[in-house]
Amino acid sequence: MAATAGAFNVPLKCTPEETKHFVEPAMKEAESSNFAGALEVVNDGLNAHPASEGLLFLRSYFCYKIADSISSELSTLPRPIQPLGEGVLMVDGAMTNQMLGRFQEIVKVLGDAEEAINEILQVNPRNNEVTAFRSYIDSKLQKLGRESENMRMTFTNTPNIAGNFCVGCRKNISFDTQTVVFRKTSSTQLEVWHLPCFKQLGNKN
Numbered sequence: 001m002a003a004t005a006g007a008f009n010v011p012l013k014c015t016p017e018e019t020k021h022f023v024e025p026a027m028k029e030a031e032s033s034n035f036a037g038a039l040e041v042v043n044d045g046l047n048a049h050p051a052s053e054g055l056l057f058l059r060s061y062f063c064y065k066i067a068d069s070i071s072s073e074l075s076t077l078p079r080p081i082q083p084l085g086e087g088v089l090m091v092d093g094a095m096t097n098q099m100l101g102r103f104q105e106i107v108k109v110l111g112d113a114e115e116a117i118n119e120i121l122q123v124n125p126r127n128n129e130v131t132a133f134r135s136y137i138d139s140k141l142q143k144l145g146r147e148s149e150n151m152r153m154t155f156t157n158t159p160n161i162a163g164n165f166c167v168g169c170r171k172n173i174s175f176d177t178q179t180v181v182f183r184k185t186s187s188t189q190l191e192v193w194h195l196p197c198f199k200q201l202g203n204k205n
């Protein structure tokens with residue numbers, strides 16, 4: 001994306017001292033994709049020089065990179081909520097929980113990025129590159145917010161409709177840890193099954 005690809009074409013407003021002690025070591029960490037390490041160096045710098053525009057920008061940029069790497073890590077995982085067709089939805093509870101937790105981490109770290117950007121804009125409201133970067137992060141936050149909200153809604157509402165007992169074995173279901181299958185049987189009826197119980201049903205037919 002253009003705003004970050006060009007991030008380092010943006011002249012960083014740093015003193016030579018800030019550059020030597022913080023920017024250069026942070027960039028070194030970033031080169032080996034250690035964005036958490038880079039952020040740590042920048043945060044140390046900001047403790048010593050809280051108003052440094054250049055360091056604030058790097059803080060927002062590294063927060064963004066951390067969020068981005070969690071997000072691409074998530075995209076390689078199997079989807080925890082999968083439609084199987086014919087009104088059947090499979091939900092892996094443990095994985096959904098884990099993913100919701102990771103979504104929260106991303107939202108938090110993007111929030112930190114935004115906070116750093118807002119600090120820069122307070123000092124220098126006409127900084128166009130930073131303004132563009134902020135709108136990018138805003139849109140990313142909104143998208144993630146929608147995604148995790150959808151996931152949370154499906155995860156929390158569906159059991160309310162379907163009840164807590166497996167249609168197959170009649171035993172209790174632990175939605176937080178088990179993989180379950182929801183099946184629509186009419187416009188108002190929703191069944192819930194343990195995944196293994198649902199598979200057994202398929203074998204019988």
Ligand SMILES: [Zn+2]
Pocket residue numbers: 166167168169170171193194197
């Ligand atoms: Zn069952």
